[in-house]
Structure formats: C-alpha cells, structure tokens
Amino acid sequence: MSRTIQNIEPIGAIVLAIIWVSPLVFAFWAAFHSTSDAVNFNLTASWTLDNFRTAWDGAPWIRYFLNTFALVTVILIGQFIVTTLAGFAFAQVRFPGRDLMFILVLMQLFILPEVLIVENYAMVSRLGLFDTILGVGMPYMASAFGIFLMRQAFKGVPIELHEAARVEGCSWFGILWRVYVPLARPTYLAYALVSVSTHWNNFLWPLIVTNSPDTRPLTVGLSIFGAPENGVDISVISAATMMSVAPLLLAFLIFQRQFVQAFLRAGIK
Amino acid sequence: MSRFVQIERRRQAIYGWILLSPALVLLSTFAFYPSVATFWSSIFSRQTRRRPSEYVGFENYSDLFADPTFWKVVINNLIYAGATIPISIVIALAMALWANSKIPARGFIRTAYFTPTVLPMIAAANLWLFFYTPGLGVLDQIGGLVGLPSVNWLGQPSTALWAVIMVTIWKEAGFFMIFYLAALQTIPEDLKEASDIEGASRWTYTRRIVLPLLMPTTLFIMVNALINSVKLIDHLFILTKGGPNDASKLILYYIWEMAFAFFDAPHAAAMTILVLLVLGIVAGIKFTILDKRTHYQ
Amino acid sequence: MTLSRKLGVVATAATALATPAIADTELTMYYPIAVGGALTEVVDGIVADFEAANPDIKVNAIYSGNYDDTRVRALSALSSGEPAQLAVMFSIDAYDLIEQELIVAFDDIEGVDPAWLDSFYPALMANGRIEGKTWGIPFQRSTIVAYYNKDMFRAAGLDPESPPSTWEEMISMGQALTNGDTYGLMIPSTGYPYWMFQALAIQNGKEVMSNDGLTTYFDDEAVVDTLEFWLSLSQEHGIMPEGTVEWGTLRQAFLEGQTAMMWHSTGNLTAVKNNATFDFGVAELPANVRPGSPTGGGNFYVFEDTTPEERAAALRLIEFMTSPEQAAAWSIATGYMGVSPAAYETEALQAYTAEFPPALVARNQLENAVAEFSTFETARVREGLNNAIQAALTGAATPEAALSEAQDAAERLLSAYQ
Numbered sequence: 001m002s003r004t005i006q007n008i009e010p011i012g013a014i015v016l017a018i019i020w021v022s023p024l025v026f027a028f029w030a031a032f033h034s035t036s037d038a039v040n041f042n043l044t045a046s047w048t049l050d051n052f053r054t055a056w057d058g059a060p061w062i063r064y065f066l067n068t069f070a071l072v073t074v075i076l077i078g079q080f081i082v083t084t085l086a087g088f089a090f091a092q093v094r095f096p097g098r099d100l101m102f103i104l105v106l107m108q109l110f111i112l113p114e115v116l117i118v119e120n121y122a123m124v125s126r127l128g129l130f131d132t133i134l135g136v137g138m139p140y141m142a143s144a145f146g147i148f149l150m151r152q153a154f155k156g157v158p159i160e161l162h163e164a165a166r167v168e169g170c171s172w173f174g175i176l177w178r179v180y181v182p183l184a185r186p187t188y189l190a191y192a193l194v195s196v197s198t199h200w201n202n203f204l205w206p207l208i209v210t211n212s213p214d215t216r217p218l219t220v221g222l223s224i225f226g227a228p229e230n231g232v233d234i235s236v237i238s239a240a241t242m243m244s245v246a247p248l249l250l251a252f253l254i255f256q257r258q259f260v261q262a263f264l265r266a267g268i269k
Numbered sequence: 270m271s272r273f274v275q276i277e278r279r280r281q282a283i284y285g286w287i288l289l290s291p292a293l294v295l296l297s298t299f300a301f302y303p304s305v306a307t308f309w310s311s312i313f314s315r316q317t318r319r320r321p322s323e324y325v326g327f328e329n330y331s332d333l334f335a336d337p338t339f340w341k342v343v344i345n346n347l348i349y350a351g352a353t354i355p356i357s358i359v360i361a362l363a364m365a366l367w368a369n370s371k372i373p374a375r376g377f378i379r380t381a382y383f384t385p386t387v388l389p390m391i392a393a394a395n396l397w398l399f400f401y402t403p404g405l406g407v408l409d410q411i412g413g414l415v416g417l418p419s420v421n422w423l424g425q426p427s428t429a430l431w432a433v434i435m436v437t438i439w440k441e442a443g444f445f446m447i448f449y450l451a452a453l454q455t456i457p458e459d460l461k462e463a464s465d466i467e468g469a470s471r472w473t474y475t476r477r478i479v480l481p482l483l484m485p486t487t488l489f490i491m492v493n494a495l496i497n498s499v500k501l502i503d504h505l506f507i508l509t510k511g512g513p514n515d516a517s518k519l520i521l522y523y524i525w526e527m528a529f530a531f532f533d534a535p536h537a538a539a540m541t542i543l544v545l546l547v548l549g550i551v552a553g554i555k556f557t558i559l560d561k562r563t564h565y566q
Numbered sequence: 567m568t569l570s571r572k573l574g575v576v577a578t579a580a581t582a583l584a585t586p587a588i589a590d591t592e593l594t595m596y597y598p599i600a601v602g603g604a605l606t607e608v609v610d611g612i613v614a615d616f617e618a619a620n621p622d623i624k625v626n627a628i629y630s631g632n633y634d635d636t637r638v639r640a641l642s643a644l645s646s647g648e649p650a651q652l653a654v655m656f657s658i659d660a661y662d663l664i665e666q667e668l669i670v671a672f673d674d675i676e677g678v679d680p681a682w683l684d685s686f687y688p689a690l691m692a693n694g695r696i697e698g699k700t701w702g703i704p705f706q707r708s709t710i711v712a713y714y715n716k717d718m719f720r721a722a723g724l725d726p727e728s729p730p731s732t733w734e735e736m737i738s739m740g741q742a743l744t745n746g747d748t749y750g751l752m753i754p755s756t757g758y759p760y761w762m763f764q765a766l767a768i769q770n771g772k773e774v775m776s777n778d779g780l781t782t783y784f785d786d787e788a789v790v791d792t793l794e795f796w797l798s799l800s801q802e803h804g805i806m807p808e809g810t811v812e813w814g815t816l817r818q819a820f821l822e823g824q825t826a827m828m829w830h831s832t833g834n835l836t837a838v839k840n841n842a843t844f845d846f847g848v849a850e851l852p853a854n855v856r857p858g859s860p861t862g863g864g865n866f867y868v869f870e871d872t873t874p875e876e877r878a879a880a881l882r883l884i885e886f887m888t889s890p891e892q893a894a895a896w897s898i899a900t901g902y903m904g905v906s907p908a909a910y911e912t913e914a915l916q917a918y919t920a921e922f923p924p925a926l927v928a929r930n931q932l933e934n935a936v937a938e939f940s941t942f943e944t945a946r947v948r949e950g951l952n953n954a955i956q957a958a959l960t961g962a963a964t965p966e967a968a969l970s971e972a973q974d975a976a977e978r979l980l981s982a983y984q
Contacts, residue, residue: 009367009370010367010373012367013364013367013372016363016367018381023385023399023400026399027395030399035841036822036843040822041410058606082291082295085288085291085292094282095281095282095284095286101289103556104296105292106556107300108300109496110496110545110552111300111301112496113300115499115521115541116304118528118537118541119307119310119538119541120299121642123298125645130648131643138295138299142291142296142300147292197386201388203389203390203503204525208529211642211643212630213628218389219392223506224630224632224635234402234405237395238395241392241395244392245388245389249384252383256380259387260379264447264451320982403815404819404824405815405824421810424756425809425960426956512952512953512956513756514957514960529638532662532666
C-alpha cells in the first residue's frame with residue numbers, strides 16, 4: 001500500500017504542478033493565436049503576433065511600465081529609510097514608551113491602507129498628492145512588516161561591533177550606517193524582493209489614486225484595457241496580460257533562487 | 270555618576286524618538302488619523318444638494334444592519350474566508366512536503382507552484398476568465414470532451430463565489446508553501462533518522478513529528494490568510510463585479526462601490542469601521558493567545 | 567483648495583501679469599473608450615485637428631476606461647482639486663451629476679446657440695434634458711440592434727433578408743435556428759441587463775421609469791410580464807441558454823456561431839464587421855405592442871467648477887467634436903450613430919451607408935427610441951433592477967417577487983427626492 005502511495009505521490013505532485021501552471025500556459029497559447037483558433041483549440045493553427053500588435057496599440061504600455069518601475073522604486077527607497085531608522089530604534093535604543101510604540105506599529109499590520117481607502121484618498125488629496133507616484137507610495141512606506149524585519153536583523157548584530165564603533169567615536173547614525181546596515185544586507189535584499197513583488201502587483205489603491213496615464217501602473221492599465229464596454233477579446237486580453245506580467249515573471253524565472261530565498265527568509269522571521 | 274546616567278538616558282530617548290519619527294508621522298497620517306476620521310465620517314449623514322450633512326449617531330450602522338445586501342456580503346466573506354484559508358493551507362502544506370522531498374522534477378514543481386504568486390491578481394483574473402467563459406472557455410471545453418454540460422461558472426449565483434474562491438486559492442497556496450518550506454528546512458535531519466530507526470512509516474513521521482513542529486508556521490499563515498480574505502478582491506473587478514445578484518460580492522469591494530460608485534461615503538465609512546473592528550479582534554487574538562505559543566526574540 | 571492648487575493659482579496669476587499676451591486656455595477632458603483601445607488614436611487625431619484650428623486652446627484628453635471608470639475618475643479628479651473641465655460620461659449619470667452640483671447646463675454657458683442645441687436627434691437629447699435645461703450633448707450614442715447570422719438563417723430554411731419583426735416571429739425563428747450546439751438567440755444579462763430589459767419592456771408597451779427621475783414602475787403588470795417573457799425564452803421555448811448570458815463574451819460567441827441572433831449595442835458593429843467569417847445582418851428589434859429600444863452611450867458634460875473662458879473653450883471643443891464631419895468620422899470608425907441628421911448628410915456617411923446599410927439601422931430605430939434608464943440615485947436603483955433581472959433568470963426568485971423587491975428598494979431611495 002505504501003509502495004503504491006510512494007509511486008503515486010510524484011505523479012500527484014506533477015499533476016498538481018501542471019494544473020497550477022495551466023492558466024498561464026493557456027493564456028500564453030491564446031496570446032499567440034487568433035481568437036477563433038484560441039477558443040477552438042486548433043492545436044496546429046498558425047502563430048501570430050497580431051494580438052500583441054492590437055494590445056500594444058491599445059494602451060501606452062511603456063508609460064505604464066515606467067510608472068510601475070518608478071512606483072516600486074520610490075516605495076522601496078522610502079521603506080528602506082523608514083524601516084532602517086525605526087528598526088534600529090526598536091532594536092538597540094532604549095527609550096521610554098518603546099514597547100507601547102512597537103505594539104502600535106504592529107497594529108498597522110491590520111490597519112491596511114486598502115481598508116481605509118476612503119479616508120486615505122481624502123488625505124492624499126489634501127496633501128496635493130492625488131494622481132502622483134508619491135501619493136500612491138506614501139501610505140506603504142512605514143511598513144510594519146519591514147520595521148519588524150529590520151528589528152530582528154539588527155538585534156542579531158553582535159554588541160561588540162557596536163561597542164567598537166562607539167569607542168572609535170562614531171555617532172549613533174554613524175554606527176547605524178557603518179555597522180548595522182552592511183550586516184543586514186541579506187535582509188535588505190530579501191525585503192526588497194518581497195516589497196517589489198507586492199507593490200508591482202498592487203491594484204486597488206493605485207486604481208483610486210491615479211487618474212491619468214502619466215501615473216497609472218501596469219495593473220490598473222491592464223484592468224482598464226480588459227474592461228471595455230462592448231466586450232472582451234480573449235486573445236488580445238491574453239496578449240496584454242502576457243505583456244504586463246512578462247517583466248516580473250522573467251525576473252522571477254531567472255532569479256528564482258533569490259526570490260524563493262527572499263520569501264523564505266522573510267518567512268522564517 | 271547618576272547624573273551622567275540621566276543625561277545618557279535622555280540622549281537615548283531623544284535619539285530613539287528622532288529615529289522613530291518618520292515612521293510615526295507616516296503611520297499617523299495614513300493609518301491612525303484616517304481610522305479616527307473614518308469613524309467621524311460614519312456618524313454623519315451624506316451631503317447632498319438638498320440636505321447638508323448632519324450628525325446622525327449610529328444611524329448609518331443601523332442602516333447597514335437593515336440592508337439585506339450587507340448581510341449577503343458578510344456571509345459571502347465568511348464563506349470566502351472559510352474556504353480559502355483551510356484549502357490553501359492544506360494545498361500549501363502538500364506542496365511544501367513534495368517540494369522538499371526527493372521526487373523528480375522538484376525544481377519544476379516548486380517553480381510551478383510559486384509562479385501564480387508573482388502575478389498580479391488582475392492578471393490572474395484575466396487568465397481565469399479564459400477558463401470560466403461558458404462554452405468557449407477551457408473548463409467547459411474539457412468538460413465537453415467527457416460529456417459534461419456547459420456551466421456558466423461566473424454567471425450563476427451558485428458557482429460565482431466558488432469560481433472567485435478558486436482563483437484566490439490558486440494565487441495564495443504557492444505563497445504559503447514558501448513559509449512551510451522555510452519551516453521544513455529548519456527541522457533537523459536526525460529526527461527523521463530517529464523515526465526511521467524506530468520503524469515509523471513516513472505517514473506517521475509526518476503526522477506525529479512534522480505537523481506539530483509546523484504549528485507555529487500554520488498559525489502564522491492562518492493570520493496572513495485571514496487578512497488576505499479581506500484584502501484580496503481585485504479579481505472581482507474583472508470576473509464578476511460582485512454579481513450575479515451580489516452572489517460574489519465581498520466586503521472591501523462593497524466598501525469601494527459604496528464610496529466611489531454610489532457616492533455614499535458615510536455608509537462606506539461605517540462598513541470600514543466594522544471591518545477594522547473584526548481585524549482588531551483578530552489582531553488581539555494573535556498577539557495574546559497565539560503569541561504565547563511562539564517566541565520572538 | 568490644496569496647497570499645490572493655491573501655488574498653481576499664484577503662479578498662473580504671476581504669469582498672467584507678466585505676459586500681456588492672451589494666455590492659452592487649457593482643457594482637461596476625460597473620456598471612455600467603449601469599443602476597444604485603438605480608438606484613443608482616433609480621439610487624439612480629432613483633438614489635434616481641433617488644436618490646429620484653435621491655437622489658443624490646448625486639450626489634454628485622458629482615456630479613463632469604461633463609463634464607470636470614467637465617472638469615478640472624473641469625479642475623483644474634481645473632488646481632489648485637480649482641474650477637469652469636461653468629460654464624456656454615461657448619458658444616464660445626469661441626475662446624479664446635477665444632484666452633486668457638478669455640471670453646468672449648456673443653456674447657461676455664454677455664447678451657446680439654442681439652434682445648435684436643437685440640431686441633434688431629439689431621441690438622443692432625451693436623457694440630457696432635465697428640469698427644462700440641456701445638460702448633456704450626445705457624442706457616442708447607440709441603440710440596441712439585433713445582429714443575425716444570415717448563413718444560419720439559410721441553413722434553417724429561413725429568409726435571410728427577413729429577420730424577425732415581432733416577438734412571435736422571434737420565437738418561431740429562434741426555435742428553427744436552435745439545434746445541438748447553437749442557440750437561436752442570446753440577450754446578454756450581465757453588464758447592462760437593465761438596458762436590454764428596457765428594450766423588452768418598451769416593446770411590451772411600458773416605460774420602466776418616469777421622465778423626471780422620481781418614479782419607477784418595476785412592479786407594473788406589463789413590466790412583470792416582460793421579465794416573465796425573457797425568462798420564457800430559455801425555460802419554455804429553449805432558444806436561449808439558461809441562467810445569465812455574459813455581456814463581455816457575447817460578441818465572440820456570436821462570431822463563433824454559438825448563437826444565430828444576438829442583441830447588442832450598435833457600437834459593436836465595426837468590430838463584428840471586421841471579424842465575421844460569415845454573412846451577417848443587422849435588424850431593428852422586434853415589436854410586440856410596439857417597436858422600441860432605449861438609447862445608450864455617452865454625452866459631453868461641462869463641469870461646474872470652471873471659469874467662463876474654460877467654458878467657452880469647452881463649448882468650442884464640443885461643437886467641433888459633434889460637428890457633422892467629425893460625427894460622421896467617429897460613426898464610421900466605431901459603429902456608434904451619427905448624432906445629428908446633418909451627420910448623415912455628409913458625403914462620408916452617405917458613401918459608407920450606401921455600401922454598408924447596417925450602419926443605418928440604429929439611426930432608423932431612433933424613431934421608436936426612448937431615453938435610457940435614469941433616475942436620481944441612479945447607480946443604486948439600477949443595481950436593484952439588475953439584481954432582480956439576474957435573480958429571475960437564474961431561478962433564484964420569481965419575476966414578480968424580484969421586481970417587487972427592486973421596486974420597494976427604489977421607492978425607499980427615491981422618497982427623499984420627491
């Protein structure tokens with residue numbers, strides 16, 4: 001009995017894997033075939049780039065791509081700054097009210113910007129950041145998850161190094177910059193990958209805050225493209241979808257190990 | 270001597286607060302103040318041309334409780350959470366166990382499982398739209414091959430929510446698999462060897478040793494999945510828009526619709542407060558009961 | 567006003583003081599593309615032509631998704647202090663826009679010519695005329711038309727030049743056309759079910775709302791009969807699939823031969839024409855008590871929060887974009903109707919319709935067209951109706967019960983306005 005299970009298991013795993021990639025595979029196939037061939041599954045039908053041409057003409061994808069790139073970069077920079085400072089404060093600086101503050105920060109894990117969309121949207125408008133990349137990114141910069149990670153990472157730095165730098169006459173910021181930050185590099189890398197993946201794919205908040213193609217990211221652009229009044233064309237939508245996921249997907253396939261390691265690392269904490 | 274200590278303490282306190290200030294400013298601006306403002310907004314009526322906004326106490330809340338759509342949405346979300354959380358955890362666990370074992374094509378399998386995670390939910394919805402289209406879609410075509418009738422997956426109240434749930438599970442399971450993989454890799458090899466020496470089967474080993482050791486990870490994933498069951502609604506915009514007849518409407522989508530399509534900010538605010546309360550209770554449970562079982566340094 | 571807007575005003579004032587020349591008027595316009603992305607180029611072309619003819623006006627045309635997306639975007643922009651002067655939005659948003667005091671009536675804009683307001687098809691002005699004034703100017707307008715597959719008609723022994731003109735014919739022909747893989751007829755019931763329902767109701771002799779936006783007639787006997795009729799098409803006569811028919815994929819289903827006839831917007835015409843591999847025809851909708859269809863589509867609106875110069879500039883832009891030549895070009899490129907009789911007199915449209923008669927069907931149907939469903943609180947009232955239709959079609963409730971519920975909800979919502 002267990003022998004049979006042993007033989008079936010790999011098959012089960014592979015079948016599940018095939019099922020799991022099938023939506024992507026079908027969309028890939030549909031993108032390169034005319035709509036009629038796609039829905040009829042004419043396996044021998046000719047490949048075509050027409051859908052990509054139509055999709056390409058249908059929206060300013062380059063603009064969207066640049067916007068998304070700018071967005072994740074701005075968010076990442078902001079996050080690095082905020083979480084490094086705050087993580088260090090929680091890890092190594094003793095000050096009154098520290099534990100209470102930490103609890104407040106952790107609460108942010110549950111007060112999602114998405115849930116507070118209406119008020120956050122009003123806030124962004126009040127700050128004059130409506131329809132700007134900064135406006136999309138700001139609510140995410142004080143990432144409780146990031147602060148938590150940095151705190152863990154900094155706590156792991158041996159106290160002797162801290163003392164040694166102190167003895168050399170470094171200020172707090174100097175110690176932070178010279179000792180802690182370099183040692184936490186793996187965590188930064190891991191966090192960067194997680195953050196970029198998350199915000200590359202974010203949808204609801206950018207949907208509300210961006211209004212023009214100048215700031216619109218790929219996700220919102222794709223949703224607008226995919227919901228015209230008079231009907232959807234599966235092949236063209238597949239082509240557009242393929243175009244928008246290609247960058248991140250390729251990056252993932254090439255840097256698989258790093259991605260998985262990054263999420264693993266973030267997970268262990 | 271003690272004066273030196275006092276000055277040092279004061280300096281540390283100042284530094285601490287300075288270091289913390291960017292985070293605090295941002296959190297106040299985008300988390301704490303909006304929460305308070307949302308509550309404030311929820312106790313006033315809607316501003317229209319004929320009637321300016323006025324204080325109405327908890328009337329917006331009682332309106333919600335009297336609204337059958339609200340209850341439908343709540344039940345939908347409970348079903349959504351109740352289905353996506355356990356199913357994706359079980360699948361994630363199986364995936365992790367398989368990806369961690371010695372079966373062939375392990376790399377391909379792990380990649381395949383994790384790929385949906387790097388896609389945006391909107392793209393995932395587009396991909397699945399191709400599957401769900403009645404008659405022309407992949408599911409119906411495959412069903413047609415074995416003689417099953419065409420099903421209008423997204424157009425029937427009975428299947429619409431489940432179609433949405435399926436997409437969420439597809440997206441989430443790979444993500445949770447990673448956490449399990451991380452945990453599995455921390456289980457020392459000698460435990461397995463010990464159990465082999467004892468003559469325990471693989472199943473017993475898994476059940477008695479691995480699963481209990483994975484409990485902290487499972488709890489962590491459950492909390493994440495719970496938050497996601499509130500947050501993951503992007504696919505509704507593409508697949509069903511909450512229909513048919515509110516069968517697949519989820520609460521965050523309803524909040525968006527209330528605020529931005531119906532121009533009814535106070536009722537949206539009231540719903541937001543209710544969602545925050547539930548999330549707060551979950552947070553409370555996590556930080557008191559659950560964290561007693563796991564240690565943070 | 568936000569800080570950046572204040573700075574902007576100061577900067578503009580300073581520039582105005584510094585430059586004695588006439589400052590350019592800048593217009594921001596939101597518009598929905600309803601028929602597929604490539605038309606942003608057509609719009610850009612029209613805008614470029616306008617800017618060439620009007621060097622003192624600069625137009626920033628922002629494509630913002632479908633009608634719902636565009637409404638949300640335009641209003642978000644306004645409420646966050648971002649300037650937008652005009653937008654093309656759903657013709658039926660008018661009541662809500664007026665209620666929120668967001669738009670200005672065209673009669674109140676300086677320099678508007680009342681004769682121009684009357685130069686459009688009256689049926690298309692119906693949704694825009696409220697409380698005695700004109701609030702919206704037609705741009706991309708449509709009616710529902712019946713597309714049908716002539717090859718399938720021939721194969722079923724029916725005359726391909728005589729599509730059904732009454733409900734009975736629709737049923738009998740539908741039955742002749744329905745066989746194993748193909749349905750006779752598909753009427754979409756997701757997306758905009760209320761629109762299709764309105765057509766059926768009018769054909770049955772009853773409007774589902776009053777023309778002042780204050781009353782709905784969902785539980786009227788004729789209206790309930792209409793929903794029962796729609797349901798019977800699948801249940802009793804078997805010419806339509808059970809459950810709901812998906813709006814988004816219906817065109818594809820028609821092109822794939824899954825249905826012999828489909829009811830859809832005339833806005834699909836060009837897309838169907840370019841992709842059909844079979845001989846197809848377009849017909850007016852069949853009649854029961856009378857023929858009829860609601861109009862559909864988007865109007866130009868000018869926003870309230872604008873300066874007189876901006877309003878004048880917006881008026882010039884709208885006049886240009888709805889001029890007979892431009893309207894003709896837009897109609898040919900999309901399948902939407904020419905919005906004025908003069909558009910159909912242009913050479914371009916005369917030639918096009920001579921060569922492709924289906925392009926005239928929607929226009930001919932205007933004679934029997936009614937305003938699209940619109941009331942105060944239109945989104946929520948409409949949602950109630952949509953839900954009732956879907957509940958009945960999926961068997962979740964009887965037509966009578968579903969429509970009753972929708973009527974109660976509508977009355978509750980509208981009571982505040984009566």
